[in-house]
Amino acid sequence: MNSSPNGRWSRSSHDGVRVTTTRPIAVLGGTGPQGFGLALRWAQAGETVIVGSRDAKRAQDAAERIKQRAGANARISGDENAAACAAADLLVLTIPFEGHAALLKQLKPAIRPGSIVIDATVPLAASVGGRATRTLGVWQGSAAQQTAELVPQGVSVVAAFQNVGAEVLNAQGPVDCDVIVCSDDPNASQIVRSLASRIAGVRAIDGGKLENARILEQITALLIGLNIRHKGHSGIRITGLPAVAYDSQ
Amino acid sequence: MNSSPNGRWSRSSHDGVRVTTTRPIAVLGGTGPQGFGLALRWAQAGETVIVGSRDAKRAQDAAERIKQRAGANARISGDENAAACAAADLLVLTIPFEGHAALLKQLKPAIRPGSIVIDATVPLAASVGGRATRTLGVWQGSAAQQTAELVPQGVSVVAAFQNVGAEVLNAQGPVDCDVIVCSDDPNASQIVRSLASRIAGVRAIDGGKLENARILEQITALLIGLNIRHKGHSGIRITGLPAVAYDSQ
Numbered sequence: 001m002n003s004s005p006n007g008r009w010s011r012s013s014h015d016g017v018r019v020t021t022t023r024p025i026a027v028l029g030g031t032g033p034q035g036f037g038l039a040l041r042w043a044q045a046g047e048t049v050i051v052g053s054r055d056a057k058r059a060q061d062a063a064e065r066i067k068q069r070a071g072a073n074a075r076i077s078g079d080e081n082a083a084a085c086a087a088a089d090l091l092v093l094t095i096p097f098e099g100h101a102a103l104l105k106q107l108k109p110a111i112r113p114g115s116i117v118i119d120a121t122v123p124l125a126a127s128v129g130g131r132a133t134r135t136l137g138v139w140q141g142s143a144a145q146q147t148a149e150l151v152p153q154g155v156s157v158v159a160a161f162q163n164v165g166a167e168v169l170n171a172q173g174p175v176d177c178d179v180i181v182c183s184d185d186p187n188a189s190q191i192v193r194s195l196a197s198r199i200a201g202v203r204a205i206d207g208g209k210l211e212n213a214r215i216l217e218q219i220t221a222l223l224i225g226l227n228i229r230h231k232g233h234s235g236i237r238i239t240g241l242p243a244v245a246y247d248s249q
Numbered sequence: 250m251n252s253s254p255n256g257r258w259s260r261s262s263h264d265g266v267r268v269t270t271t272r273p274i275a276v277l278g279g280t281g282p283q284g285f286g287l288a289l290r291w292a293q294a295g296e297t298v299i300v301g302s303r304d305a306k307r308a309q310d311a312a313e314r315i316k317q318r319a320g321a322n323a324r325i326s327g328d329e330n331a332a333a334c335a336a337a338d339l340l341v342l343t344i345p346f347e348g349h350a351a352l353l354k355q356l357k358p359a360i361r362p363g364s365i366v367i368d369a370t371v372p373l374a375a376s377v378g379g380r381a382t383r384t385l386g387v388w389q390g391s392a393a394q395q396t397a398e399l400v401p402q403g404v405s406v407v408a409a410f411q412n413v414g415a416e417v418l419n420a421q422g423p424v425d426c427d428v429i430v431c432s433d434d435p436n437a438s439q440i441v442r443s444l445a446s447r448i449a450g451v452r453a454i455d456g457g458k459l460e461n462a463r464i465l466e467q468i469t470a471l472l473i474g475l476n477i478r479h480k481g482h483s484g485i486r487i488t489g490l491p492a493v494a495y496d497s498q
Contacts, residue, residue, distance in 0.1 A: 133457070133461075134460075165489075168489060176488040176489060177488060177489075180471070205475065205479075206478060206479070207471065207474070207475065207478075208382070208474050208475075208478055211383075212382075212471060212474060214467070215467045215468065215470065215471040216471075218463070218464045218467055219464065219468065221464065222429070222456065222461060222464040222465075223487075225456070225457050225461060226454065226456065226457075226487065226490060226494070229455060229456075229457055229494075230454075230455070230490045230491060230493075230494035231491065232489050232490035232491055232494060233489045234487050234488060234489040234490050235487070235488045235489050236485050236486065236487060236488065237485070237486040237487075237488055238472075238475060238483050238484070238485060238486075239425040239426060239483060239484045239485065239486055240414075240417060240425060240426075240481050240482045240483040240484050241475060241479045241481035241483050242479060242480060242481055244479075245475070245478075245479035245481060
């Protein structure tokens, strides 16, 4: 594998797998509104996307609906979560927090070495019957840091996409949001920033180490509160950084 | 006292104190960079501002420097913190967290009934020799909620201005930041949103209850990390809310 100047990846044929211009992205929990929206946006951008779900049929139905919106040439398919996982090396977690640890334990044998797990999970108190405007305390500091404890060795964890709402992703037109990307693996962070910037309107920003995911996760609770209070679909933009700090199309 | 249609306050002469068109604002810790910047912006907007400091002379020097920038007609003075407190009913806390509780205990007798305490304090780990990119756990949930425990009864606490950096406030030109305002007192929140929107460029947003201050405080740690990483002076804007959600000039 090598990285092209714009940060996209290509896999050359002598890797013995297949020739693609992009790494396939498995969106696990991709039948939920946020996962569906991310899968849609990446399919629209020409990425190869696999929608993952507990139920292969539901995943295939979601992929079919995405194809109807993204066009017949969209490279989108659906499969059961573990199968999606085994066929991809960019894995996006868009699942409710209550299923987070259990899914990761189940998927662990299917996660390929060298994969990147992109965690968009937010530990909302709604997971235990509380409010979506509050977060639970996670011992490791954040859902993403919990993920880092649960993935196999050699798998990088990147926190991103917590603050981009489902309604915004599933609407038409560019997304008026920045995506802050946090990871202890700078290469994985760069790959995910490239991936984020494939979504029209998104600017990706390096947010430093994975421990900062706790702040990204809390911001989501704040945005949900603003959405309820003001009847909107809020997101954030970061101001005041030099242009080179933003990764965008 | 009564509130004019645009949310500004006036005190009529039969209150027996004096005639002003605005409530005086005491910026406690106003010789520090963030307090100085807020005092400067409000003085520039025509508000009556008292810079508070442990040392009256330092406060007066800061007020003089602000006058030089804001113009000879600026209504700005400086005084020792308790005296500033006793002369105002909008009190802004812009102090390092290590002095937060001690200052509030000291000021308690000087805080007038009906005052609003606006807390911009962030419990950065730097307060105890740690990093400015991390926050301390505060038992009450946030510095602002700690403040709510320490003020006299009948005083409202409002969390705001944590995410507007000193460099941005002290620079020329409009501030490219939103200010999220959280309080359990809706009237106090509205007054502070009006005050925030007096700063050129700022849009103020009702962020709900005071408990949400914990998220505002953590965002500051994230922004400090972005500033270090990307050599900028970052702030946030909230996207996706209807126009009525934003209070601006």
